[in-house]
Amino acid sequence: MEARAAGIDLGLEGRIALVTGSGAGIGRGIAAWLARAGCCVAVNDIDGDRAEESAAGIRAEGGEAKAFVADVRDEAATLDLIERVRWAFGGLDVAVNNVGMNAGLPATPFMEWKGADFRAVVEQNLIATALCCLAEARAMVEQGRGGVILNVTSGETTRPAIRLAPYGAAKAAINHLTQTMAVELGPHAIRVNAIAPGTTLTEQVRKTFPESHVAAILESIPLRRMTEPEELGRLAVYLASDLARCVTGQFLLADAGAFLSRSRPAMPPAGPPR
Numbered sequence: 001m002e003a004r005a006a007g008i009d010l011g012l013e014g015r016i017a018l019v020t021g022s023g024a025g026i027g028r029g030i031a032a033w034l035a036r037a038g039c040c041v042a043v044n045d046i047d048g049d050r051a052e053e054s055a056a057g058i059r060a061e062g063g064e065a066k067a068f069v070a071d072v073r074d075e076a077a078t079l080d081l082i083e084r085v086r087w088a089f090g091g092l093d094v095a096v097n098n099v100g101m102n103a104g105l106p107a108t109p110f111m112e113w114k115g116a117d118f119r120a121v122v123e124q125n126l127i128a129t130a131l132c133c134l135a136e137a138r139a140m141v142e143q144g145r146g147g148v149i150l151n152v153t154s155g156e157t158t159r160p161a162i163r164l165a166p167y168g169a170a171k172a173a174i175n176h177l178t179q180t181m182a183v184e185l186g187p188h189a190i191r192v193n194a195i196a197p198g199t200t201l202t203e204q205v206r207k208t209f210p211e212s213h214v215a216a217i218l219e220s221i222p223l224r225r226m227t228e229p230e231e232l233g234r235l236a237v238y239l240a241s242d243l244a245r246c247v248t249g250q251f252l253l254a255d256a257g258a259f260l261s262r263s264r265p266a267m268p269p270a271g272p273p274r
């Protein structure tokens with residue numbers, strides 16, 4: 001029997017969604033799909049032109065979107081962002097915390113990381129996400145109508161994040177935070193889940209890895225393809241929607257099977273017999 005997709009109520013019509021860092025890449029794909037599912041979308045980015053461009057793209061498709069410039073590593077700016085979104089749209093129902101990546105730094109062997117750079121990566125991932133989660137959860141509890149929070153982490157949390165030590169550690173911490181929040185916010189009807197993209201060829205990935213490494217990654221992926229930003233948008237729609245209304249505290253990998261073919265670290269040489 002053919003599924004009647006048009007007849008499925010996702011429960012997202014008129015819901016207010018915020019996507020951080022949605023002026024480009026994965027965030028843009030997520031914002032576009034939440035709008036297609038019926039959400040009014042607050043497009044956040046540190047770069048105003050990018051935010052405006054994403055919002056205009058959604059409006060050109062007939063959706064509702066506004067751009068909100070803010071640096072979500074800054075607590076005051078994040079609190080102000082949430083208040084501006086609530087004021088502009090009348091609330092906040094879905095929040096996608098997507099800002100992350102390697103703080104513009106190249107992949108670096110563990111022992112060569114400088115403390116300040118390590119801190120910058122943790123700040124862009126764990127701290128920015130935590131600041132958003134705090135402001136979003138408080139707003140949702142105050143509204144008293146439940147909500148959905150999605151944290152964008154990474155397939156790197158399923159294996160050692162070689163040359164990306166601070167990134168892997170910070171994203172793994174976000175997975176843990178997601179579970180804790182799911183337990184503490186569950187009684188308020190707030191669901192909290194994590195989306196873990198596999199390698200997605202966005203601007204940041206091009207900056208972080210040399211082309212030869214990108215080709216090697218592609219070769220190791222079972223589906224021989226990378227994840228597309230809009231595919232993560234579909235996953236976000238599912239998790240935000242009523243289709244996933246009993247799903248919370250989960251970590252969903254969308255990596256074209258890359259997790260299954262991860263390379264194992266070389267075994268250490270055998271020691272002398274005892």
Ligand SMILES: NC(=O)c1ccc[n+]([C@@H]2O[C@H](COP(=O)([O-])OP(=O)(O)OC[C@H]3O[C@@H](n4cnc5c(N)ncnc54)[C@H](O)[C@@H]3O)[C@@H](O)[C@H]2O)c1
Binds near residue numbers: 020044071156202
């Ligand atoms: N691209 C990948 O292969 C990949 C894989 C796994 C996980 N991820 C995660 O997905 C998320 C998005 O990655 P992407 O590749 O789309 O990145 P991207 O750099 O292409 O886009 C990120 C956007 O966020 C904005 N931004 C950066 N810092 C900000 C800040 N402090 N406040 C507000 N906006 C800010 C940038 O201006 C940019 O428009 C990140 O959390 C990343 O770690 C990406």
